Amino acid sequence: MRSKVSGWVDASSRSLDSYFGTDDFLDVDNRSYLRVSEELEWMDSEGFTNSIGTRFKVDMPTTKKRLKLVFESNPEETQTEEEERNRRAANRDLEETKNSSVIGLEKSSDTDPKKAWRTRVNGGLKLRTPLDPYLRVSSRRMWEQKDGPWYLESYNRASWFNSEGYSVRSRWELNRRLSETSILRFTSQLQWREEQDKMQFGQRVELSKVLNARTVVRWAMIAELESASNLHVEDYYVQMNFRRDIHDEVLFLDFVPELHFAEEDEYDPRWAVILRLEFYFRADFVKE
Template sequence: MLAPLARAEETIPAPDDSDLPNWAVERIEPMHQWVAGWVDDVSRSIDGYFGSDEYLKVENHSYLRLSEELVLRQRLSNDNDLGIRYKLQLPTTKKRLKLIIESDPEEGLGTLQDQASQEFRTGRFDGAKGSVIGLEKAGRQSKDEGWENRLSGGIKLRLPLDPYLRFTSERLWKLGQSPWRLEMDNRLSWFNSDGYSARTLFDLGRPLDERFYLRFLTQLQWQEHYDKLEFYQKGELNQLINPRSAMRYSLVALGQSAHHPQIDDYYLEALYRRDIHKGILFVDVAPSLHFPREVDFDPSWQIKLRLEVYFRGDIVRH
């Protein structure tokens, strides 16, 4: 899988893992350490207010991610996007009641086709989407023991304030003695501005060896705002080239189903991801070939180029 590279908040890099020249490192690292320290201080201060006296001693995986993406398209106009995403984690708050602060909730990312178009850069900045702040109560079980349930509620930070409720339920099964794992992720939400939405995701996968991981995803989604049932089917092969580089080869089908099921788009994509500096600076290159229904499934190419930087206090502390 791409897990070693896909999320910098889960990566602890070696000190010499960099492709950058010395002059670039000298300019980047002081700025990065200052911003990462600020992210860490803010999250720990909030955690200390709501949590326990252990807030300075435990690991805190809060992060801020900035990104710049260029999309080159054959038929449509090119696109250039600046992205920002943040997430505050408060590990010492009560075990089953936590404060959550997060940018761009999933429910505000549009249809499945909209989400697929920005799949590897979730967190595209759009001031109209806003951030959410609320409380989340977790159940007693973890998803590998039983159903892991969470109930949360709060407001989306925009004017007028937008209250929301969300229920999620997850389950992870190991299929006998085989290497296959099946995960199910269900979500039911209500936002005052957009109404109800429901989403079910099935994630089936297995390692083929130390470098390859095979994965199949099926997602169903209904949103009151769009009033249609959508589906997303994806098969992917993930290859870990080395500890800092990975490839993902994908075949995807997107469609909608109700009275007249139909496929809206097929596409093939190859994503190359490279950690170019110590687990904080990443480059993605993703060419794809699309077959959209709106042009009678005539093929058209697309290339995404993306640069992203993560700020996380624990990277500084290590």
Template structure:
């Protein structure tokens, strides 16, 4: 099985890489599939946009019809396989309803899958969350107060409060702070993202991430990321170190090469997982339909660091009235 998965990974990546250098169009779908998909995408995208604007108009007034709105709906299908654990598949729905005109700096946000519900750093690190690691009851309704500061010049803070929509309701408070520095006159930049949260049912959590990187060329970007996280529910300090090279093959395809180390504990620090990952992302259709191929090689402490292969295949579709985000970014 391992040989089959390995050959499939290499074959898929090679095929997609060759395809990415071919003449670029805006879709890989045949004409008949595009004719079926586009009306459906337009209807759902308009429904998402109209729904969010109607809610926004109720709270914020007539400006809701003309203000840029970042609401979206994402449908996903993924298949995960890890050596020794078998295969699992998952259908996911993620959404964000953005209500920007409630006030200039106060926003009402309805969102699924908040960061605090995404598990440990080991769960989050590779972007491969199994079915039982996702909290499907984790939608939140809250107000965010945003400072009108440029994070290049000052710390930019955001304070939020609301409830997680499940029974019983789970109130939360969240503080997020961001900063971005240019290092000297060179191309290096250092970015800091910090979050402190409290959920009534799970207690406190804190997370800090420091990301230093630079462009290597017009199509390549190098990053080194340090993440530290503590959650009262786990009562364990976790940390991860990541080195990654992002390579934009063209305007519809990208590759990421990563080496990740994950550890835990302060009294008895230990590394729990090392892994190598390659992630290929392809814009299959006009900025709304994407495919990911993610092969990995893990060295986990719980199995005496014996190498184990893993693989994720993922298909995602985004719905908005207008496609304004670069979802090809990882």
């Protein structure tokens, strides 16, 4: 099955590349992939929730205009501000996100983000009835300390969906390399959605360590804030994310225990555990 689906991903992406690009479409590496994920979450006093997500990204490397076809479920604009909890936020409101898959074309610049802003423009349709057009513009920039361990990254996105209006998301990451296998990261993130008419903020401190070639562990402290009429903290929590490559960079396992101190619980402690499997069908697997 893996070989057949990966072959379909490869054939589909190269067929599109041949239409938009050059005659070299069969000879170049193709990084298209289909990711299927299943997530099981347990929250103290709430029990279990389960969901399946997909993301299909088509790479067209010979296309002169650098077009890419993107298919994704639960796009950022439908979710909360803390990216590490994107899929979890979607799980808690399935009615809102169950028809939020989008398909579109993306054009990106050739700019090196270490020298100037790298921009991407993406437009397409949300797959629902009636079809919902959208447009997204994103940018990325990186600044590095000369001969030093610090570097700063910025990710920004402005979006418009016909059914939901405008949204803006900005994330800034200050990173320090502690060693060849460890990074300390400070993240500030904000999001505004016209539909909700409120600002959401996230602050995160994270230590990431590569244990071996197949295993990464991250420890984090996170605060989520919201501003409608007044700024207040919705949730404090600590988190450990253990990620393991189970098989050949194709099957990944995430085990994520968390301890929350949420406003809705009057900041009393509450445990949560996430177990997630991700299966990648990659076009380049066909050549391996």
